[in-house]
Amino acid sequence: MPNDEISLKELIAKGKEWFHYLLSQWKIIVLAGIVGTFLGIAYSFIKKPTYTASLSFALEDEKSGGGLGSALGLASTLGLDLGSSGGSIFTGSNLTELFKSRSMVELTLLSPVVVDGKTISLAEMYIQNNRWRDGWVDKPKLTNIQFLPGIKRKNFTRVHDSILGVIYADLSKTALTVGQKDKKISIINIDVATTNEGFSKYFCEALAKQVSDFYVETKSKKSRDNMLILERQTDSIRRELNNAITGVAVANDNTFNLNPALNVRRAPSARRQVDVQANTAILTELVKQSELAKVTLRKETPLIQIIDKPILPLKKERFALSEGIIMGGFLAGFLMVSFLILRRVLKFLS
Structure with missing residues (x-):
């Protein structure tokens, strides 16, 4: 009966055969690595640096009780509920998720900010920074779209909603980070990283204020x-x-x-x-x-105490030249080796 098992000796022989094959193609692999290195260098110069604005705050939520028990009991006999809180849903991780919610981010984007002596909304500032209007010249539906500061959300059209949805998706996936550095510490940190230093600072502060106002209003609404x-x-x-x-x-x-x-x-x-x-x-x-x-x-009424605010100049991070050289050369060489192996396997199978 035929034996389909491969011995260790045959496996080593096959490995040597593949090694000599790749070694014979060293010129192509090296050339691909050189090309990848130059591409990595070019990418390191083209990619814009990111500016990270960081804000931290502590939350103190003191609930009534103790000495007011008898007084609140008397009030309850008159049909008045004075002792219950209306915002217990915003506890723990729910509060951090509130910062990432679409409603809070969109309301923040409609906040006014002064840029070059003009009062515009953060959404308009984001559009200008990314030069979206240059691509809207030939699109009549987008040419006249404006996000004026203080505009009511109910007055938006479908196009307004679509643009805000794209901005929200971009910010929530790549720019906005909210969380606690340590589970044992009740200090929440907000980090906003974008390619515009001013936008990172303004958006971080405006988001903290928007969520703070909403949180305080919701927690104390019933009282x-x-x-x-x-x-x-x-x-x-x-x-x-x-x-x-x-x-x-x-x-x-x-x-x-x-x-x-x-x-x-x-x-x-x-x-x-x-x-x-x-x-x-x-x-x-x-x-x-x-x-x-x-x-x-x-x-x-809960107390939200700001501990650290973003201060200019912000932390600047850019794609290092050394990273571009290493990653570009290694990635191009790896892809070329994978291509050569795949091509030879397909040749053997055909």
């Missing part, structure tokens, strides 16, 4: 709504109390020097006195609850 309701009720009861006090004075004027036997004429004044007493008690309680709501709002 803020309760406080506003209490303030409106307090103002309403105060107006009613003022009207009741005025009514008592009018009724007393109407009964001045009235015959003591005519007690029916004194009924309006008595009713107004009851209104004054009732409204006074209600107003006292509402003022108390309103002040408690303000304390609760302050306690449930």
Whole structure:
């Protein structure tokens, strides 16, 4: 029976045969390496340097409790919820993902920035830096597209959305990095690396502010709504109390020097006195609850403390000449060796 197994001696012989074959093609391999080296050098000169803006902040989220327990219990008997937080979803990694969300990035891109004495949006600055408008000259749908600072998102067309989508994809994949350097440390770092130093700095700061405002507003939304309701009720009861006090004075004027036997004429004044007493008690309680709501709002409003901001000049990174020489030469030589091996294998199989 035929034996299909290959011995170690035959394997070594085959290896020598392939080695001598590649050695005979050394001129082609060396030439490919030289070409790759020159291409790597050219790439190192052509590739623009990247500027990295870094910002770090710490998050302190203090929730109410303890000493306010009895007061909040009293408020709950009146149907008011003053002690619950509305933003518990933004904890841990959820907060870092919020920085990378499309809504936050797009709102940041619409933030105003002053460039060369002109106020433009960060989206327009990004388009100018990448010279996209040079390629839009022959495209009527894109020629008149403008991203004015402060423009409302609801006024965008499909073309606006498409352009913002491309910018978001580019930034989220290659430029934006958000995370914690150490899981045990609650300090979050934001890094933005682009080819424009000004854009990296402005976008990093604007994104931190946008997310910070959204986070604080969401976390304290429920307490803020309760406080506003209490303030409106307090103002309403105060107006009613003022009207009741005025009514008592009018009724007393109407009964001045009235015959003591005519007690029916004194009924309006008595009713107004009851209104004054009732409204006074209600107003006292509402003022108390309103002040408690303000304390609760302050306690449930998280503190986002910026630790380090990007300072010019930013960290500059560029593709080194030595890296271009090594990577270009090695990659070209490896590809040429792979091509020679593949060509010989196909020749044997044909």
